[in-house]
Amino acid sequence: MKKFIYSSILVFLLMACSKGDEEENNNGVPVILSPANNEVCVNDYVFFEWEKIQDQSNDYFMYQIEIAADNQFKEIIETVETESNSTEIGLEKNTTYYWRIKSTNSEGLSSNYSKTYKFYTEGETVYNYLPEAPELKAPEMNTALNPTKTTLKWEAADYDGDNLSYDVYFGTANPPTKKISEKNTTTTLEVTLEPGKEYFWRVVVKDNNGSETIGQVWKFKTN
Numbered sequence: 001m002k003k004f005i006y007s008s009i010l011v012f013l014l015m016a017c018s019k020g021d022e023e024e025n026n027n028g029v030p031v032i033l034s035p036a037n038n039e040v041c042v043n044d045y046v047f048f049e050w051e052k053i054q055d056q057s058n059d060y061f062m063y064q065i066e067i068a069a070d071n072q073f074k075e076i077i078e079t080v081e082t083e084s085n086s087t088e089i090g091l092e093k094n095t096t097y098y099w100r101i102k103s104t105n106s107e108g109l110s111s112n113y114s115k116t117y118k119f120y121t122e123g124e125t126v127y128n129y130l131p132e133a134p135e136l137k138a139p140e141m142n143t144a145l146n147p148t149k150t151t152l153k154w155e156a157a158d159y160d161g162d163n164l165s166y167d168v169y170f171g172t173a174n175p176p177t178k179k180i181s182e183k184n185t186t187t188t189l190e191v192t193l194e195p196g197k198e199y200f201w202r203v204v205v206k207d208n209n210g211s212e213t214i215g216q217v218w219k220f221k222t223n
Contacts, residue, residue: 017086028053028055029103029112029115030050030051030053030085030111030114034213035048035117037115037119038119040122043137044122045090045091046121047086047087047088048065048089048101050063050101059105060106063083063085063104064080064081065078065087065100067091067099070074070135074216075141078146093121093123094130094218096120096130097118097119097121098116098117098134099119100115128153128211131162131164131207134157134203134213134215135156136218137153137154137187138151138153142221144221144222144223145221151188152170152189152190153187154203156203162208162211163208166185166203166206167178167203167204168184168202169202170191171199171201175217194222195222200218200219200221201219202208
């Protein structure tokens with residue numbers, strides 16, 4: 001009986017230690033310092049910095065940066081790993097980027113990613129910024145829907161503050177080629193669905209200066 005009690009206590013302590021390590025690692029999400037959210041980076045060679053993780057056990061940490069052209073990180077531009085809490089990365093001028101970072105300790109345990117931050121690289125003699133790539137709001141990517149109708153929702157912005165309009169392409173072809181709405185001034189559009197189909201859609205964002213940004217292809221299906 002005593003042997004059973006001692007074994008139970010040992011198992012409980014091991015589980016508690018394991019859980020503690022996991023919680024500590026989940027708290028090791030790096031805090032972004034630069035570039036801050038919505039910051040305009042004058043130089044296209046961008047300086048990235050974050051708070052160094054302070055660990056009482058003096059654990060060793062690696063940091064992984066992901067830079068993407070979209071907020072869902074489907075179009076990864078750069079992935080960089082470093083031991084330092086800062087690095088510089090050369091990027092294209094006059095472009096909107098999204099970035100996030102996570103840490104991994106010496107035992108191979110990774111934290112969650114930080115919040116996603118957005119920044120812009122400034123171009124030389126740029127008089128008009130391209131509209132930002134549209135961001136998906138609904139339906140979620142790869143979701144399955146039951147209704148016969150749904151509302152497509154997206155979000156877009158323009159650094160210059162230009163008025164925006166949207167062309168929407170929608171259908172069962174990938175990429176979608178059928179334009180179902182042109183010069184739409186709202187960021188929603190209701191569409192009719194058929195059961196057992198996979199739908200693809202994308203939004204082209206246009207500003208009042210004639211510039212446009214083509215969004216990525218999003219998709220969902222119906223049951």
